[in-house]
Amino acid sequence: MRTIPALAVLALLSGTAPVLAQTPAANDAEFVAKAMTGNVFEVEEAKLAVQRATDPRLKTFAQHMITDHADALKKLNDAASTMNVTPATALDKPHQAMLDNLKTFNGADFDKIYKTDQVASHAETVALLSDYDQTGKNSALKSWAKQSLPVVKGHRNNINAM
Amino acid sequence: MTAHHTLRLAALTGLLLSGTALVSPLLAQATQQTPAQQSNAQPTVMDHVRATAQSATGSPMADLDMDMRHVITALNGLDPKPIPKLTAAEARQQPSAADAAQQVLREQGKSSLPDPAVMAKNILVDGGKGKIVATVYTPASASGPLPVIVYFHGGGFVIANNATYDASARMLSKNVNAIVVAVEYSKAPEHKFPAAHNDAVAAYSWVTKNAASIGGDPARIAVAGESAGGNLAINVGIAARDNKLAAPKALLVVYPMAGTNLDTDSYKANASAKPLDKPMMQWFYNNLVNSQADMQDPRLDIVGKADLKGLPPTTLITDSIDPLQSEGLALAEKMKAAGVQVDARNYDGVTHEFFGMGLIVAKAKDAEAFATRNLGTALAK
Numbered sequence: 001m002r003t004i005p006a007l008a009v010l011a012l013l014s015g016t017a018p019v020l021a022q023t024p025a026a027n028d029a030e031f032v033a034k035a036m037t038g039n040v041f042e043v044e045e046a047k048l049a050v051q052r053a054t055d056p057r058l059k060t061f062a063q064h065m066i067t068d069h070a071d072a073l074k075k076l077n078d079a080a081s082t083m084n085v086t087p088a089t090a091l092d093k094p095h096q097a098m099l100d101n102l103k104t105f106n107g108a109d110f111d112k113i114y115k116t117d118q119v120a121s122h123a124e125t126v127a128l129l130s131d132y133d134q135t136g137k138n139s140a141l142k143s144w145a146k147q148s149l150p151v152v153k154g155h156r157n158n159i160n161a162m
Numbered sequence: 163m164t165a166h167h168t169l170r171l172a173a174l175t176g177l178l179l180s181g182t183a184l185v186s187p188l189l190a191q192a193t194q195q196t197p198a199q200q201s202n203a204q205p206t207v208m209d210h211v212r213a214t215a216q217s218a219t220g221s222p223m224a225d226l227d228m229d230m231r232h233v234i235t236a237l238n239g240l241d242p243k244p245i246p247k248l249t250a251a252e253a254r255q256q257p258s259a260a261d262a263a264q265q266v267l268r269e270q271g272k273s274s275l276p277d278p279a280v281m282a283k284n285i286l287v288d289g290g291k292g293k294i295v296a297t298v299y300t301p302a303s304a305s306g307p308l309p310v311i312v313y314f315h316g317g318g319f320v321i322a323n324n325a326t327y328d329a330s331a332r333m334l335s336k337n338v339n340a341i342v343v344a345v346e347y348s349k350a351p352e353h354k355f356p357a358a359h360n361d362a363v364a365a366y367s368w369v370t371k372n373a374a375s376i377g378g379d380p381a382r383i384a385v386a387g388e389s390a391g392g393n394l395a396i397n398v399g400i401a402a403r404d405n406k407l408a409a410p411k412a413l414l415v416v417y418p419m420a421g422t423n424l425d426t427d428s429y430k431a432n433a434s435a436k437p438l439d440k441p442m443m444q445w446f447y448n449n450l451v452n453s454q455a456d457m458q459d460p461r462l463d464i465v466g467k468a469d470l471k472g473l474p475p476t477t478l479i480t481d482s483i484d485p486l487q488s489e490g491l492a493l494a495e496k497m498k499a500a501g502v503q504v505d506a507r508n509y510d511g512v513t514h515e516f517f518g519m520g521l522i523v524a525k526a527k528d529a530e531a532f533a534t535r536n537l538g539t540a541l542a543k
Contacts, residue, residue, distance in 0.1 A: 023273045034275075094281050101283045109286055109293065116284040116295045116324070116346060123325040127264055127274045134268045157255055160323075 025135040026128070032085045032141065035076055035132075038125050041095040043069045045102055045117060052110045057162055061118070064155070072148055079140040115162055122156035202229040202266055202522045209235075222432045222483050227511035229523045230483075234436050234513065236269070237262035245321070246445040250351055253445075254321045259437045259515035260329060266522050278302065280332040285376070288368040289348070290360025297324045298376050299335040299342040309340045309382035309541035310373050311414075312366050312398070316389030316515070318419070318446030319350050319358050330388060330518035337534040340541060341378045343369055347394065351449040355456050362394040363401040370408040382541045384412040384474075386533075388517055389438075389486070390446075392418025396493070397461050399473045412540035413476040414533050416517045417486050418493060421465040422447065422457040426488035435483050438514035443485055465492045470500040477536040478506040479529050484514040507532055 026034055042065050049062035091099060098117055105113045129152060132145040205228050226234060240257035248256070264274035276282070281300050286293040301308070311334055315327035324331065324344045335342040347361035366385065373380040387395035392415040402409050423429075424443060433440040451457060460467035476497055480490035487508070494506035509516065509525045520527035 023275075025268070025271055025273045026275075094278070097281060098283055101285075105286075112286065112293070112295050113284050116297070119323060120282065120284075120297070120325045120328070123328070124276060127276075130264070131268055131274055135271050160254060161251055 025131045028083060028136070028138045028141060029085055031128070031132045031136060031145075032076070032080045032083065034128055035145075036073070037092050037095055038121065038128065039069050039073045039076070041091055041099065042118070042121055042125075043073075044091070044099055045114060045121075048099075048102060049110075049114050052106060053114060054108055055111045055162070058111055058114060061155075061158055061162070062114075064158075065118075068151060068155070072151070075144055075147070079138075079144040082140070083138070115159060118159045119156075122152060122159055125152050126156055202232050202270060203524065204228070206232075222435045225483060225511055226513070227523070227525060230512045230516060230525070232266050233259065233262050233516075233519060233523065236265040237437055240265065244441070246441040250320050250349070250449055256321075258322065258326050259513075260326050260518070262437075263329070263519045263522060270522070272521070276328055277332045277336060280335045282328075282332075287343070287345070287372075288364040290357060290364050294348070294361055294365065295324075295346040296365060297331065297344040297346070299331050299344065300377060301335055301339055304339070304341075304377065307374065307379040308377060309338070309384070309411075310369060310376075310378035310380075311335075311338065311340050311342045311537065311541075312369050312383065312385045312410075313342050313344045314347065314362060314385075314387035314391030314394040314398075315344060316387075316391050317349075318442065318450070319355070319390045320446050320449045321349070327388065327391075327518065333518060333520060333530055334386065334534070334537070337530065338537045338541065340384075340537070341373075341376055343376070343378075354452050355450050355459070356461060358390070358394065359397055359461050362398050363405070363407075366398045366402065366410075367405075367407050380408070382543070383408070383410055384414065384537050384541055385410040386414035386416075386537070387418070388416040389514065390419050392416050392490075393420060393462070393464065396420070396464055396468075396470075396473070399476075400461075400468060400470070403472050410474050412474050412537055414479075414537055415476055415490075415493070416479045416529075416533075417481060417484055417490055417514055418464075418478075419443075419446075419462075419486060419489070420493040421489035422463045423466070423489070424485075426485075426492075428487035428489075429485045432483055432485045432487070435485065435513060438485060440485050465489050465496055470497050470502055473497065473500070473502045475503040475536075475540060476505070477533055478504055479517060479533065480506070480508045481512045481514065481516055482508065482510040483512065486514065505532075505536055 046062040046065035049058055053059045102113055102117060129145045129149045136142045209231055240261055242256040245253045267274045279302055281302050282297055284295050284297050287296045313331050315322055315324055324346050331342045331344045345365040348357040385395045385398045395413050395415050399413050429440055478494045480487050494504050497504045509529055512525045516523055516526045517529055520530040
């Protein structure tokens with residue numbers, strides 16, 4: 001692997017490496033914060049869905065969300081316990097806006113919005129966990145991401161198929 | 163000395179030290195290089211091996227730009243099953259080109275999360291039969307009524323959803339500084355032709371009447387789409403003309419499904435291209451249509467049968483490694499002949515689905531800037 005720094009230097013010298021504006025992958029603290037926010041968001045929408053969804057498949061999905069995420073959140077807290085991270089108590093602005101939006105719907109309309117919210121949310125969670133699984137530094141968090149990925153992908157496949 | 167030479171030197175050193183077969187250290191080096199790859203434009207050793215093999219066999223994939231090649235390699239790595247052998251439900255679970263693009267970002271140590279500069283929320287709009295979902299993308303820094311882009315995602319009218327095409331919608335919202343309304347139209351085979359077309363027109367009509375409710379300016383609306391969505395964008399333009407709806411200020415049509423002849427030059431040249439090949443197109447149409455008569459409908463056979471007179475100024479993007487290239491080029495010619503103002507660009511060396519990959523594919527970035535400039539101009543106050 002000694003050739004890698006040489007490659008990087010060569011790329012810089014030759015000007016062949018375009019500077020891309022994309023954000024670097026989340027660092028440890030950002031990852032924990034984003035993962036906790038995502039967890040809280042999916043649980044909060046699920047609590048609404050347990051009450052309001054009319055499609056029994058969505059109700060079942062929501063119940064799974066509540067159970068699985070309680071477990072995931074506990075394990076994430078354990079993994080992050082050495083990191084001096086305060087668990088998220090409030091959602092960030094984009095997630096709060098999505099949750100507030102969902103609250104305005106009832107009946108079959110609620111089902112459509114809840115489903116689409118969860119499709120997007122699970123795509124985002126898979127991206128977040130995959131990023132950390134492949135680029136993360138903290139081994140406890142990495143193993144949490146690796147363990148959680150198949151569960152989240154299972155949820156994603158379930159909701160995509162509805 | 164180029165990076166490539168350095169690699170070969172390293173591989174040769176590996177060979178001399180280990181005394182194993184040549185291909186083993188070459189492969190190891192190619193695999194190891196990826197995580198530290200600084201630019202998506204740099205070739206890996208495997209790229210050279212593949213390019214040589216594909217060139218020798220006459221594959222259309224031999225002409226791939228290096229950055230696009232990395233996306234296709236990543237897609238192969240995600241191991242998608244060939245869609246024509248699957249049910250629609252199974253096909254919708256397969257990894258997509260967008261998943262591959264995310265994987266390339268990851269390999270470069272970059273975030274694959276949605277761009278936080280754009281907020282998204284799901285609402286209900288009119289569909290052909292009852293309400294359907296649309297995702298409203300708004301620049302996080304938005305103030306005042308913004309222009310609106312009604313956007314239709316791709317997927318052959320059968321697979322994919324707004325989440326699959328999230329990168330394109332966010333990019334357009336951010337770069338044009340516009341509200342993007344991505345319409346989650348009905349999919350076949352559950353909803354056969356023309357369900358998606360009816361949804362698209364009803365959703366557009368809804369936006370013309372309700373733009374203000376989502377922070378949009380009803381006097382500045384454009385319509386955009388990719389692939390199947392490109393077909394819908396053209397058809398919304400036609401329906402707006404015929405049904406006396408407010409006309410869109412502009413159309414953005416990206417590698418559209420614009421004809422039902424599956425034997426064009428580009429179908430022949432790219433019958434086995436990735437990520438879109440001819441068997442997939444046949445499978446999409448088989449799922450979409452009720453009977454062969456639908457293949458003659460002007461909404462599907464646009465280049466053969468549609469009347470394109472009086473359509474709004476249109477930006478048309480095609481690419482060379484794509485079964486749909488010929489019909490896209492034919493659409494541009496037919497629109498020009500009908501007196502429509504058309505600004506068409508073809509991109510060589512890239513494939514279907516390249517649009518929206520501007521963070522990792524240079525020509526996608528170029529195509530996105532082209533689309534942004536034209537939509538921005540058409541939607542300016």
